Each structure stands twice: as structure tokens, then as C-alpha cells.
Amino acid sequence: MLTLHADSRGRCLAVRGEWIAAVGTLEELIATHPQARVRQWPGILTPGLVNLHGPELLEQAYHPDPREADTLGTEPLTGDALAALPMDEARWGAGARRGVQRMLANGTVAVAGELRNRAVVAAVRRSGIGVVGRLGVPGGVPALDPFASGVPVEFPPERESGSAARFAVFDVLDEDELAERGGGSCVATVVAGRIVYRRR
Structure with missing residues (x-):
């Protein structure tokens, strides 16, 4: 139709x-x-928007389940907070799905950067969001809203x-x-x- x-x-x-x-x-x-x-x-x-920080937001951060908000909060966990979590493929995949949903809510239709975590790759593929290449690591701060990252926003x-x-x-x-x-x-x-x- x-x-x-x-x-x-x-x-x-x-x-x-x-x-x-x-x-x-x-x-x-x-x-x-x-x-x-x-x-x-x-x-x-x-x-739509391209989020330049794909690996940083999906493979170097965990997006908590709303049911974990009392203990983990609602914002992505990185660094020491992420290192303290017991992460397995199921948890990586679920976190990536939530991260992608939050990206979609900001108008993102593609992420830039090579994804290597199998669970994350599978979650991204199922979502349909695009994956594009990038040269090196972009500057700015990884943010679910590309306009908040501090670098020029890219559009497809x-x-x-x-x-x-x-x-x-x-x-x-x-x-x-x-x-x-x-x-x-x-x-x-x-x-x-x-x-x-x-x-x-």
C-alpha cells in the first residue's frame, strides 16, 4: 500500500x-x-539524523531497563559504572535495543562507526537503523541527541x-x-x- x-x-x-x-x-x-x-x-x-557516536553509545555504554531505574538510574552507564555491571550477550543486546529506541526518538536513522559486539550488531540489524562508516573517532560528547554532542550534525x-x-x-x-x-x-x-x- x-x-x-x-x-x-x-x-x-x-x-x-x-x-x-x-x-x-x-x-x-x-x-x-x-x-x-x-x-x-x-x-x-x-x-533524519546520523549519530556519529555509534560504538560509544551502544558498545561502550549500557542503557538500563526502566525496572532497574531504582538502582541504576535512567541514563546510559559508562566507565567504572559499566565495568561494575555483570554483562553478558543478553544484557548487551537488551541495552542496545533500548539505546536504539532512544536514538530513534531523537530522529536518528543511522549510526556511524564499526560495531563489533555480536549482540549489539544483532539488535541494530533487527531495528533497521542504518550503519555508516566514519573516519577515526569523532570529537564532541556522545549523546543520544546528535545536536547535544557538540559537533556539527550530519544528515543522510x-x-x-x-x-x-x-x-x-x-x-x-x-x-x-x-x-x-x-x-x-x-x-x-x-x-x-x-x-x-x-x-x-
């Missing part, structure tokens, strides 16, 4: 399965695809017909406001044609 995702500026992506079928204005795509389902989002459509290439259906919508007026408000303004993230995060 074809789904039209449109933003408040009238920009629209037609999604069929895991791919972008067409790009245009909502008016244009409704005219050419009158039977399509329409999703209208507040804010702006973007190709613009979506076009034939691109993977991977993008994010932010409830802002424009890119300048997005830079000010950061990933917390994300209202929806789409990966492999599926809405994997939607703000309630």
Missing part, C-alpha cells in the same frame, strides 16, 4: 514498502495517487524516488529552529518504511 507522508510545508514523500516511490508536494502526489493513505505531520520532513542524503524509506519529522518551523530545539522535537521516525517512533 502506498502511504503519503506530508509536512506542514507541503513537502511529501510517497512510501511503498521499504522505498520512496515519489517525492513532491502533497497536492501533486494526491493527484497522481488518489487511493494512497495520507499521513500529515506537524513540522518538517528531513532525511536527501530522500528521492528510489531512496530507502528512512526519514524523520520534527515539529519545528524550519532547519534553524531544529538546530535550536534539537532531536527532542522529533514527532516521528520512519525506518524501512515503518513508523518506528511516534511521539504521543
